[in-house]
Amino acid sequence: MSRPMWITILLLFVVAYAIICVGAYRVHRYFVYKPDPTYTAPQDTALENVEEVKLKTPDGVTLIAWWVPAREDMPTLLYFTGNGGSVAGRAKKIDEIARAGYGVFMLNYRGFGGSEGRPTEADNIADAERAYDLLMERGLKPKDVVIYGESLGTSVATQLSLKRPAKALVLEAPFTSAVSVGRLTWWFLPLRLVMVDKYKTISVIDRISMPLLIVHGKQDSVIPLRMAEELFAKAPDPKQMVVFPQADHNDLYEHGAFVTVDEYLQGLDKVQGSSRAPNAKKPASAEAAG
Numbered sequence: 001m002s003r004p005m006w007i008t009i010l011l012l013f014v015v016a017y018a019i020i021c022v023g024a025y026r027v028h029r030y031f032v033y034k035p036d037p038t039y040t041a042p043q044d045t046a047l048e049n050v051e052e053v054k055l056k057t058p059d060g061v062t063l064i065a066w067w068v069p070a071r072e073d074m075p076t077l078l079y080f081t082g083n084g085g086s087v088a089g090r091a092k093k094i095d096e097i098a099r100a101g102y103g104v105f106m107l108n109y110r111g112f113g114g115s116e117g118r119p120t121e122a123d124n125i126a127d128a129e130r131a132y133d134l135l136m137e138r139g140l141k142p143k144d145v146v147i148y149g150e151s152l153g154t155s156v157a158t159q160l161s162l163k164r165p166a167k168a169l170v171l172e173a174p175f176t177s178a179v180s181v182g183r184l185t186w187w188f189l190p191l192r193l194v195m196v197d198k199y200k201t202i203s204v205i206d207r208i209s210m211p212l213l214i215v216h217g218k219q220d221s222v223i224p225l226r227m228a229e230e231l232f233a234k235a236p237d238p239k240q241m242v243v244f245p246q247a248d249h250n251d252l253y254e255h256g257a258f259v260t261v262d263e264y265l266q267g268l269d270k271v272q273g274s275s276r277a278p279n280a281k282k283p284a285s286a287e288a289a290g
Contacts, residue, residue, distance in 0.1 A: 033083050036084070039113060058126075062115070065108060077105070078166070086114075148170045155199035158174075162208065168264075173222075
């Protein structure tokens with residue numbers, strides 16, 4: 001094959017690759033966020049004593065959250081969900097948390113569950129701050145709030161914890177960064193350039209200043225366990241991580257993860273001021289670190 005033909009093929013390849021990269025840049029958020037935009041009222045579920053809260057953001061967007069008040073002397077989980085579905089799809093989780101006496105404030109991101117707008121990392125962080133501030137306006141104190149993140153929400157939760165004080169930070173199936181997760185599938189793309197919403201938890205986890213609990217499934221098919229281990233290694237004390245050998249990404253509660261969270265939070269007051277994390281209760285099948 002002559003040299004000019006090689007040059008032509010190379011140029012075609014470069015042009016095609018550039019087109020793919022530009023296209024990926026334009027549509028990457030459609031892969032990051034997979035919302036269920038359907039509005040569901042709390043009363044349309046089997047849940048009881050759930051208040052629908054509407055938050056108005058500074059840029060005029062109305063967000064919908066569900067709130068179950070805590071029993072006396074129990075903390076409230078300010079809960080940030082994963083990248084798919086909506087709050088309504090987590091009704092079973094809300095029920096389990098509330099039955100244990102905890103409060104739950106679970107926010108639908110922009111474009112999720114009837115909330116207006118479209119999600120971005122910057123807006124999600126700003127909206128998380130607004131949700132926290134609303135709880136303070138309603139009489140809660142920082143010691144009454146546990147910042148809780150699930151999957152994508154673990155990065156939102158971690159970034160919020162740098163800006164607002166709380167009793168603890170709990171991360172369920174966390175990841176190091178959105179770029180690292182994306183590379184598991186789109187390894188051939190320059191994702192650092194393509195992705196705007198990078199969710200670089202690994203870059204900020206060492207700055208947290210509250211007790212940390214990480215729960216993760218060893219069989220997680222979405223976010224590898226090694227990412228949670230990297231975060232745990234970089235996070236400051238006090239911290240603890242519990243791994244569930246049989247759990248995947250979305251079934252941690254079915255393997256007893258909330259029992260672990262409950263026990264951990266109950267132990268926080270007993271070690272107030274200590275440099276070590278409380279011992280979280282772990283099922284016989286779970287593995288603890290920290």
